[in-house]
Each structure stands twice: as structure tokens, then as C-alpha cells.
Amino acid sequence: MKKISILLVGLLLFGSTTLRADEGMWLLPLIEKLNMKDMKKAGLKLSAEDIYSINKSSLKDAIVIFGRGCTGEMISDQGLVLTNHHCGYGSIQQLSSVEHDYLKYGFWAMSKGEELPAPGLTVTFLERIQDVTPEFNKVLTPSMSETERAKAIAELSKKLSDQASSGKFIKAQVTPMYAGNQFYLFVYKVFSDVRLVGTPPESIGKFGADTDNWMWPRHTGDFSMFRVYADKDGNPAEYSANNVPFKPKKHLTISLKGVNKGDYTMIMGNPGRTNRYMTSWEIEEVLGISNPSRIKIRGIRQDIWMKDMQANDTVRIQYASKYAGSSNYWKNSIGMSRGLKRLKVHDKKEAQEAAFTAWVNQSPERVATYGSALGLIKEAVQGRKDYYNAIQYIAESIRGIEVVGAAARYSNMAIQAIESKKDMDKVKEAAAEFYKDYNEALDRKVAVAMFEVYKKDVAPTYYPSVYTDIQNKFNGSIEAYVNDLYNNSIFANQKKFNAFLANPSVDAIKNDPAYLASQSINTTLKGLSEKVTPFMEKLTKGQRGYIAGLLDMEKDKPHYPDANFTMRLTYGNVLDYYPADAVYYNFYTTMDGIMEKEDPNNWEFVVPAKLKELYMAKDFGQYAMKNGKMPVAFLSNNDITGGNSGSPIMNAKGELIGAAFDGNWEAMSGDIAFEPALQRTISVDIRYVLFIVDKFAGAKHLIDEMTIAK
Structure with missing residues (x-):
């Protein structure tokens, strides 16, 4: 009797999430x-x-x-x-x-x-939408690995997009729906x-x-x-x-x-993006990793920005759009965490998963088709936890230091221009757009704060090699390292970068401290991404199976992707x-x-x-x-x-x-x-x-x- 009651409660809670006229995209x-x-x-x-x-x-x-x-x-x-x-x-x-x-x-x-x-x-106009799922069903098979499936999807998507595109201004793209259970072609005209x-x-x-x-x-x-x-x-x-x-x-x-x-x-x-089919384990990740790190790191950066913006009109204009974009998602994350907890969304998702599992277990065919989906999601989310946290911290903190980003962005452009002996003016023009809205003194302050918060909050196992340099060459002083970086980097300001472009060399780039920092950070990020990949494959497969199962379970009701x-x-x-x-x-x-x-x-x-x-x-x-x-x-x-x-x-x-x-x-x-x-x-x-x-x-x-x- 107790088991039946629990199942009925789960079904009632699951039913409360079904669609209403005012819900749905x-x-x-x-x-x-x-x-x-x-x-x-x-x-x-x-x-x-x-x-x-x-x-x-x-x-x-x-x-x-x-x-x-x-x-x-x-x-x-x-x-x-x-x-x-x-x-x-x-x-x-x-x-x-x-x-x-x-x-x-x-x-x-x-x-x-x-x-x-x-x-x-x-400004982009939508020309038409076409369901191309049948085309994909011809090439995708259950026996494919996730790598094989992703490759087949990419190849067919490119083929269909290329066929529908025309000239410079008619663009097409194939977009997966329901976690890759359906596919639609969107054709656009771009002005x-x-x-x-x-x-x-x-x-x-x-x-x-x-x-x-x-x-x-x-x-x-x-x-x-x-x-x-x-x-x-x-x-x-x-x-x-x-x-x-x-x-x-x-x-x-x-x-x-x-x-x-x-x-x-x-x-x-x-x-832009919703995650209405998110599971309880993914919500735990949002509440435990994604939102807390975003809230903390952006809060630190925004406080530094705002102080200088209020003190100087030039800086205010330079950083107005950056600040607005950062703070919007920062406050969104605060509100999201508050809402998830207050409305007990995690508990509702657990009830939904229990109801789904009960439905699956009623049929051997369903077990064979959908039985592993939730287990794959749980294994993936819990298995990637430490790697995901480090990736999140890199993305929000040290990779967001502007001079590091400039070095990553313009170094390859400059190297290609040097080796081809052309397009140097294009490099200069592209960099000018960046430096127009960049302030070196402000970025120095941000850099110190970002290197410090990463060091404090992330396990040493995931430190980029630049932290070894900070310890060995600067006696562990992040501030001393940052000052040396900006004092000696050709990317530190527009005057230095233009002087470099007047007499460029590949060696100057490859020995530049900002370039070396960007390489160090990207190497660490690449290593973490490789560790996460197997878990991402499990997550992708699990999500696709879970959503397909939910659509099957409520096949008589409309569902939106x-x-x-x-x-x-x-x-x-x-x-x-x-x-x-x-x-x-x-x-x-x-x-x-x-x-x-x-x-x-x-x-x-x-x-x-x-x-x-x-x-x-x-x-x-x-x-x-x-x-x-x-x-x-x-x-x-x-x-x-x-x-x-x-x-x-x-x-x-x-x-x-x-x-x-x-x-x-x-x-x-x-x-x-x-x-x-x-x-x-x-x-x-x-x-x-x-x-x-x-x-x-x-x-x-x-x-x-x-x-x-x-």
C-alpha cells in the first residue's frame, strides 16, 4: 500500500507539470x-x-x-x-x-x-522552417556511438544548410529539437x-x-x-x-x-535557452556549481568595474555594455537559485523521474528503449563534477581577463599576417575595436582579483602552469606577476600593440607574458575538456533517451521543444x-x-x-x-x-x-x-x-x- 501511495503522489506531481495554454514556446x-x-x-x-x-x-x-x-x-x-x-x-x-x-x-x-x-x-528575417527529421532518420541508427552520431549529424546538417543557403545573405542552419530527437532547417535573410x-x-x-x-x-x-x-x-x-x-x-x-x-x-x-526537461541531478549542479561560481566571480568583477566607471566618464562609456551584459546574467543566477529552492523544483523533478521510471518498468520494451536514460544522466553529472567546476571557474575568472583574451584573439591573426606578409592592417583594425573599449589600469585590477579567486577556490590539481611561474618567479605574489605581465606585454594597450605591428616578429608574440598566460590557461582548459568528454557523451545520450521517453509517455499531449x-x-x-x-x-x-x-x-x-x-x-x-x-x-x-x-x-x-x-x-x-x-x-x-x-x-x-x- 505504501508503494502504491508513493507512485500515486509521483504521478500527481508529474501531472502538475503538464502543459497549460500559457506555457510553451x-x-x-x-x-x-x-x-x-x-x-x-x-x-x-x-x-x-x-x-x-x-x-x-x-x-x-x-x-x-x-x-x-x-x-x-x-x-x-x-x-x-x-x-x-x-x-x-x-x-x-x-x-x-x-x-x-x-x-x-x-x-x-x-x-x-x-x-x-x-x-x-x-537584422535577420526568417524565410521558412522545414522539418528535416526524416532525412536524419535515414542516416542515424541506434547502434551508432555518440561520436559517430555527432559526426553524421554534423555532415548532414552542413549538406542541408549549404543546399538551402544562397550567396552572402541567405543563410540556413539545421537545429536539433528535443535533445536531438527531431531536426528542423531554418532559412534566414540577413541585412x-x-x-x-x-x-x-x-x-x-x-x-x-x-x-x-x-x-x-x-x-x-x-x-x-x-x-x-x-x-x-x-x-x-x-x-x-x-x-x-x-x-x-x-x-x-x-x-x-x-x-x-x-x-x-x-x-x-x-x-534563447530553456531547460524544461532538466533532471534533479542537473539542478543539483546548477545550485552547487554553475550559479554560485557565476554569482561570486561576476560580483567581484562588477564591483571593480563600477567603482572606476563612476569615477571616470570615459571608463563608464567603455564598460557600460560589458557591465550590463555581465550583471544581467549575474542577477538572473541569483534569482534562479532562489526560485529553484523556494519552489522546491528539485523535489518536483525527482517525482517526475519516479513517475517516469514506474512507467518504463511496466514494459520490457520500454525498459530496453528508455531504461538506461536516467542512469546515464546521473552518472554523467556526478562523474564530471570536479572537472566541470574547474571549467566554470576558468571561464568566469582568468579566461575573462581582457588582456589574456586579447593575446589569445590577436596573436594567431598577427602570426598568420607575419608569415603571409599581408593583412597586417586587418589585424590593426580588428585590435582597434577591442582597445576602443578597453582600459589597462582597470583590467590590471580585475586580473589580480581573478587570479586570486581562482587560486583560492579551485584545487591545485587544476591550476594552469602560470601559477607555477607565479610561485617560482614572483615568490607567490599574484600582484607582482600581474604588474610584470602588463608592464611587458605587447597586448597591454593599443600603443604597445601598434608599436609591435610596426616591427612584428613571431618570437615577440611567443615570448609575450600575456600570450604565455593564454596558452597556459587554454592548455588546462583543453585537458579538462578531454576529461569531461566521456561524461558529456553519456549525458547527451541520456537526455535524448529521457526526452524521447517523456514524449512517448504523454504522446496524446502537445509538447514543445x-x-x-x-x-x-x-x-x-x-x-x-x-x-x-x-x-x-x-x-x-x-x-x-x-x-x-x-x-x-x-x-x-x-x-x-x-x-x-x-x-x-x-x-x-x-x-x-x-x-x-x-x-x-x-x-x-x-x-x-x-x-x-x-x-x-x-x-x-x-x-x-x-x-x-x-x-x-x-x-x-x-x-x-x-x-x-x-x-x-x-x-x-x-x-x-x-x-x-x-x-x-x-x-x-x-x-x-x-x-x-x-
């Missing part, structure tokens, strides 16, 4: 089959082909990959792109200087001729002439900064605008003054009707929530909250004078709510993760009502386990976006090129 070609009935019931007014079609224009044609890790949407027929401020942040920082501080003061082009080219920035149109100052676009990051209530105007340019025929082209604004197949209509609790919402974008930065759709509703006992959060915020949070002595909560003037005058134009207040952000229960930043959140008609930019603190474990009662998406209200563009920036010409539904 769904592949577009499958929504007609898997989701349309529920979406229509929830209030959707569109057809599946209105959302995804390869024969006519559809919503997918208005959604883009912005840069290399965000989403954006086309909001005019003149190539205007809306994304988050934090998505455009790297390009805004790149274009900024002390003289033209677009981070601090914002930027608005009052004509197309004033728009600023953003070097290296791309590389992208220009900054407008960005609010950080005091709007980053209002609340680290303190408010991942938190609700939120009052951040997290948006920026860019424009895509093409050649005269509408094709992708490198930057040219002769290029013209790109006319997309589809751009989104903007709704000024606002949102109400319960309204249907839909988000399309490119979620984990996010992997391919276009997905999520749907839900505008919704408030209760974060804790006796605590209630409304589903929207207004400018009242901005004024309540204002603190002129705290850079995170400074409010621009003009914004205060507009607030005091209640000069909100057509963008105010019916009660006269100015909306800023709102909540929905859509399922998103990193990569969805900048994604359009749309109403039942597919009209744009906001731009998604964050998740909420109470559900930071959501990448691993979706929590329906708590998980919320935070979006900036499109009315606040247009209010800032129109009333604050005075860029009404941008409003005029949009299609607006009132």
Missing part, C-alpha cells in the same frame, strides 16, 4: 495542429496562416533577430525596427563618446540622413546595413538599472529604434550611402487601445499576480511610479527634467489611459526567456501593444520549471514608447510613418 509550423483550438478559445482573431506562411506575408515576416541575441519587430513600411534599449545598448555604446554621450543623453535622428550606421549590427534611429537616455531606457532588473513593479522605458537599409532592389547589402530604407513584407499595426486584465496576448520572438534561439510563439493573457502571502501586484504601472521612485542622488533613479515637466503638465497626448494616467509597463503570463527581449507582444488581432523585456523575480527558475501562478512577462506599453518618441523626443515624424489603430 511553440514552433510556428505546428501551431495549426497543436495550438490553434486553444488559441481561438482564448480569443485569437487570426488564422494560423496569418501568423506563419511561406506563400504570403504573415506576422513572422515582421519579426526579426536583432543582432546576435535579441528580437525586434518591423513597425513601418520604411524599415523601422523596434527593440529593447538593452538590446540596442551595445550599438548605442559603440557609437557613443564623451563628446557624444548617447547613453547618458539619448539620440534621435530628425531625418533619415541623421541616422547613424551601427557597424557589425545585423547588415542597420542604423540607429533613436534611443531614450539611460534615465528612461535603463531606469531602475540593477536594482529594478527582473523586478515588478517596473517603470523602465526599455526600447530603442533602428532602421534596416537595402540596395535599390530591396536586397541585403553592405553599408552604402546609396542604400534605401528596406520595405518589409509585413510590418505591425500599433494599437493605442491599451490593455485590460484577461486580454489575449501573443508573443513571437527568438527565446526547449528554446534554442529559433522563432517561437507563446500565448496567454494580461494578468496580475500574488507574489507572496497578502501581497498583490496589479498588472500595469504608470508614470506615478517613476515619480515615486525618483532619487536625484542615485544614478539608477534619476528622472530627466523634461519628463518631469511632461508629467506635471499631464501632457500625455493621445497616449494616456482613460483615467488620464500615463501607462509605462504591463504584465502577462506569456512564456518567455532571454532572446525574447524586444519581442512584440500583440493582441488578439496581431496588433502591437508592447515590447517584452523581462521576466519577474519570483519566477526566475522559469527556464527550468514554468510556474503558472507566478511566472509573468514584463512588457513596456507601446503607448509609453510612442509618448517618449513624440512628446519627450519630439520625433513625431517617426509616429507619422507608423500604422496606428486607435
Whole structure:
């Protein structure tokens, strides 16, 4: 009787993880089959082909990959792109200087001729998605080793991608789904002439900064605008003054009707990564290794960065984007660990595994097919523990020292240029991009801290040989070693590196202390990776078997693959929530909250004078709510993760009502386990976006090129 009770509890807990309408990151070609009935019931007014079609224009044609890790949407027929401020942040920082501080003061082009080219920035359109699983099933066999399987997948993926690619701008890639149980081909068109149109100052676009990051209530105007340019025929082209604004197949209509609790919402974008099929052993690894080391090391580095950033405007601009990227994932890790523990996700995963095991054991065929999966995962995770910890520490600490990274990056380029006696100018240009946002004095401080934290926290067995040099040549003094490294390395600053390029030699590189440090670290990392490889093969095989088994176990229910930065759709509703006992959060915020949070002595909560003037005058134009207040952000229960930043959140008609930019603190474990009662998406209200563009920036010409539904 006791055994039966335990099994029933496990099944009930397992059942609690089954999918809800507001959970899931769904592949577009499958929504007609898997989701349309529920979406229509929830209030959707569109057809599946209105959302995804390869024969006519559809919503997918208005959604883009912005840069290399965000989403954006086309909001005019003149190539205007809306994304988050934090998505455009790297390009805004790149274009900024002390003289033209677009981070601090914002930027608005009052004509197309004033728009600023953003070097290296791309906007990528999805052309089509194709299920190519049958092609892989022809070449993959159960008898293959993991090495053989990986080789076969790589070869066929390249073949199919090459066949679907065309020229420089049509790119294709095969992406595995469900841990390699299915495969899809994605074909993209890439535009590389992208220009900054407008960005609010950080005091709007980053209002609340680290303190408010991942938190609700939120009052951040997290948006920026860019424009895509093409050649005269509408094709992708490198930057040219002769290029013209790109006319997309589809751009989104903007709704000024606002949102109400319960309204249907839909988000399309490119979620980066989820691990919803993660097991209890992998969660132990996250809580015991991955997150603690990331939190500790990034916290140390960020404190050093921030001190110098606050003391010097040049350093502030140089390190703004680096700091933002680091701190975002740092706070995410803090929140994730908190959520995993608070919501007892490990226990739920154990119950799920128990239910799965019971189901497998009901059939000899299932035992033969899936019986070893969980054991392989457990063996792999526990077996790689020490190696994985050392790899994590190397990646977060000593490998992240900028001068070491520069030596690793530019030494091979320089050696090849020396030996071929050409391309030295390309080396100089590439390095110039690095040194533009690099400060030697700051990096020295970071280097001392990173070498020290690695030495303190990692077993000597995993020390790179550079630590032997520190002991033997510098009497164990990390500070003395670091000073010698920067004093003598040709990579320590741009002046030294350019002097080297004027009279280059291979010997100078191979005897350089930063180069030797990078070689030492990489040698250790390579050795650790070789030790981890057998465990990774077991983990890969175990995950593939476990997920295949879960799909088989619930074959009558729809399942979505984990996010992997391919276009997905999520749907839900505008919704408030209760974060804790006796605590209630409304589903929207207004400018009242901005004024309540204002603190002129705290850079995170400074409010621009003009914004205060507009607030005091209640000069909100057509963008105010019916009660006269100015909306800023709102909540929905859509399922998103990193990569969805900048994604359009749309109403039942597919009209744009906001731009998604964050998740909420109470559900930071959501990448691993979706929590329906708590998980919320935070979006900036499109009315606040247009209010800032129109009333604050005075860029009404941008409003005029949009299609607006009132």
C-alpha cells in the first residue's frame, strides 16, 4: 500500500507539470495542429496562416533577430525596427563618446540622413522552417556511438544548410529539437546595413538599472529604434550611402487601445535557452556549481568595474555594455537559485523521474528503449563534477581577463599576417575595436582579483602552469606577476600593440607574458575538456533517451521543444499576480511610479527634467489611459526567456501593444520549471514608447510613418 501511495503522489506531481495554454514556446509550423483550438478559445482573431506562411506575408515576416541575441519587430513600411534599449545598448555604446554621450543623453535622428550606421549590427528575417527529421532518420541508427552520431549529424546538417543557403545573405542552419530527437532547417535573410534611429537616455531606457532588473513593479522605458537599409532592389547589402530604407513584407499595426486584465496576448520572438526537461541531478549542479561560481566571480568583477566607471566618464562609456551584459546574467543566477529552492523544483523533478521510471518498468520494451536514460544522466553529472567546476571557474575568472583574451584573439591573426606578409592592417583594425573599449589600469585590477579567486577556490590539481611561474618567479605574489605581465606585454594597450605591428616578429608574440598566460590557461582548459568528454557523451545520450521517453509517455499531449534561439510563439493573457502571502501586484504601472521612485542622488533613479515637466503638465497626448494616467509597463503570463527581449507582444488581432523585456523575480527558475501562478512577462506599453518618441523626443515624424489603430 505504501508503494502504491508513493507512485500515486509521483504521478500527481508529474501531472502538475503538464502543459497549460500559457506555457510553451511553440514552433510556428505546428501551431495549426497543436495550438490553434486553444488559441481561438482564448480569443485569437487570426488564422494560423496569418501568423506563419511561406506563400504570403504573415506576422513572422515582421519579426526579426536583432543582432546576435535579441528580437525586434518591423513597425513601418520604411524599415523601422523596434527593440529593447538593452538590446540596442551595445550599438548605442559603440557609437557613443564623451563628446557624444548617447547613453547618458539619448539620440534621435530628425531625418533619415541623421541616422547613424551601427557597424557589425545585423537584422535577420526568417524565410521558412522545414522539418528535416526524416532525412536524419535515414542516416542515424541506434547502434551508432555518440561520436559517430555527432559526426553524421554534423555532415548532414552542413549538406542541408549549404543546399538551402544562397550567396552572402541567405543563410540556413539545421537545429536539433528535443535533445536531438527531431531536426528542423531554418532559412534566414540577413541585412547588415542597420542604423540607429533613436534611443531614450539611460534615465528612461535603463531606469531602475540593477536594482529594478527582473523586478515588478517596473517603470523602465526599455526600447530603442533602428532602421534596416537595402540596395535599390530591396536586397541585403553592405553599408552604402546609396542604400534605401528596406520595405518589409509585413510590418505591425500599433494599437493605442491599451490593455485590460484577461486580454489575449501573443508573443513571437527568438527565446534563447530553456531547460524544461532538466533532471534533479542537473539542478543539483546548477545550485552547487554553475550559479554560485557565476554569482561570486561576476560580483567581484562588477564591483571593480563600477567603482572606476563612476569615477571616470570615459571608463563608464567603455564598460557600460560589458557591465550590463555581465550583471544581467549575474542577477538572473541569483534569482534562479532562489526560485529553484523556494519552489522546491528539485523535489518536483525527482517525482517526475519516479513517475517516469514506474512507467518504463511496466514494459520490457520500454525498459530496453528508455531504461538506461536516467542512469546515464546521473552518472554523467556526478562523474564530471570536479572537472566541470574547474571549467566554470576558468571561464568566469582568468579566461575573462581582457588582456589574456586579447593575446589569445590577436596573436594567431598577427602570426598568420607575419608569415603571409599581408593583412597586417586587418589585424590593426580588428585590435582597434577591442582597445576602443578597453582600459589597462582597470583590467590590471580585475586580473589580480581573478587570479586570486581562482587560486583560492579551485584545487591545485587544476591550476594552469602560470601559477607555477607565479610561485617560482614572483615568490607567490599574484600582484607582482600581474604588474610584470602588463608592464611587458605587447597586448597591454593599443600603443604597445601598434608599436609591435610596426616591427612584428613571431618570437615577440611567443615570448609575450600575456600570450604565455593564454596558452597556459587554454592548455588546462583543453585537458579538462578531454576529461569531461566521456561524461558529456553519456549525458547527451541520456537526455535524448529521457526526452524521447517523456514524449512517448504523454504522446496524446502537445509538447514543445526547449528554446534554442529559433522563432517561437507563446500565448496567454494580461494578468496580475500574488507574489507572496497578502501581497498583490496589479498588472500595469504608470508614470506615478517613476515619480515615486525618483532619487536625484542615485544614478539608477534619476528622472530627466523634461519628463518631469511632461508629467506635471499631464501632457500625455493621445497616449494616456482613460483615467488620464500615463501607462509605462504591463504584465502577462506569456512564456518567455532571454532572446525574447524586444519581442512584440500583440493582441488578439496581431496588433502591437508592447515590447517584452523581462521576466519577474519570483519566477526566475522559469527556464527550468514554468510556474503558472507566478511566472509573468514584463512588457513596456507601446503607448509609453510612442509618448517618449513624440512628446519627450519630439520625433513625431517617426509616429507619422507608423500604422496606428486607435
